[in-house]
Amino acid sequence: MMTAQGFDGVERRGLMFVLSSPSGAGKTTLSRMLLEREPGLKMSVSATTRPMRPGEVAGRDYFFVDKKKFEKMVEHGELLEWATVFDNRYGTPRAPVEAALAVGQDVLFDIDWQGTQQLHQKASADVVRVFILPPSAADLERRLHTRAQDSEEVIRGRMSRASHELSHWAEYDYIVVNQNVDDAFAEVQSILKAERLKRERRTGLTEFVRGLQRQLEK
Ligand SMILES: Nc1ncnc2c1ncn2[C@@H]1O[C@H](COP(=O)(O)OP(=O)(O)OP(=O)(O)O)[C@@H](O)[C@H]1O
Numbered sequence: 001m002m003t004a005q006g007f008d009g010v011e012r013r014g015l016m017f018v019l020s021s022p023s024g025a026g027k028t029t030l031s032r033m034l035l036e037r038e039p040g041l042k043m044s045v046s047a048t049t050r051p052m053r054p055g056e057v058a059g060r061d062y063f064f065v066d067k068k069k070f071e072k073m074v075e076h077g078e079l080l081e082w083a084t085v086f087d088n089r090y091g092t093p094r095a096p097v098e099a100a101l102a103v104g105q106d107v108l109f110d111i112d113w114q115g116t117q118q119l120h121q122k123a124s125a126d127v128v129r130v131f132i133l134p135p136s137a138a139d140l141e142r143r144l145h146t147r148a149q150d151s152e153e154v155i156r157g158r159m160s161r162a163s164h165e166l167s168h169w170a171e172y173d174y175i176v177v178n179q180n181v182d183d184a185f186a187e188v189q190s191i192l193k194a195e196r197l198k199r200e201r202r203t204g205l206t207e208f209v210r211g212l213q214r215q216l217e218k
């Protein structure tokens with residue numbers, strides 16, 4: 001049983017908090033804000049076969065591996081989920097996620113709809129799925145350009161896939177439109193806080209309430 005200590009001292013199961021969106025809608029930005037401001041949350045660092053972008057750090061942003069190494073990870077069952085996205089392979093290393101949940105941390109994922117489906121099939125009760133929408137197609141394209149980390153060709157490819165990515169919005173528990181980043185962050189943070197309080201994952205509630213009753217009946 002994977003349990004976490006809630007901030008109020010009531011034990012609960014750790015949760016897997018997933019952000020998905022079309023490329024450029026703001027998952028990485030919102031993830032960084034969450035990690036800075038939410039204690040008890042750990043980022044799942046994915047493995048990928050895509051080339052490193054300027055400014056990215058191996059082991060922090062991704063584990064950059066070649067195709068052969070990725071295939072070995074799949075073969076050995078080292079990935080909790082994996083998918084091909086924009087012609088590259090991406091996958092979630094299993095061990096760090098299980099280790100974090102075991103010591104009572106929640107885990108944050110920036111993964112696509114295919115990975116989200118796989119996680120949900122494996123552990124639906126512990127997965128919270130949030131889909132981030134851009135306010136408009138023009139904003140999405142502008143954001144991919146201002147990020148200035150991908151070639152024109154890559155940006156065109158991502159824009160042409162955006163509509164297909166969007167088509168999976170209804171598979172998610174929550175939808176956040178990222179117009180103003182502070183507003184979107186506040187919404188995502190509220191979702192996390194509320195999900196942490198859900199009765200079903202607060203395994204220590206029965207004991208906590210019994211304790212209260214004992215005190216009241218003295
Ligand atoms: N609300 C916002 N308003 C304006 N710019 C934003 C907003 N949110 C994020 N951005 C900017 O948009 C760009 C893309 O954001 P980000 O890298 O977070 O997207 P992403 O969804 O993680 O993309 P990818 O899936 O390609 O990794 C970044 O330059 C980021 O600073």
Ligand SMILES: Nc1nc2c(ncn2[C@@H]2O[C@H](COP(=O)(O)O)[C@@H](O)[C@H]2O)c(=O)[nH]1
Nearest residue numbers: 046082083085090091092110111112114115
């Ligand atoms: N199924 C998975 N999808 C992943 C994983 N890590 C990242 N992603 C998604 O890939 C695209 C592109 O990411 P980028 O960093 O190249 O812009 C984006 O939608 C990510 O959410 C993963 O481990 N599994």
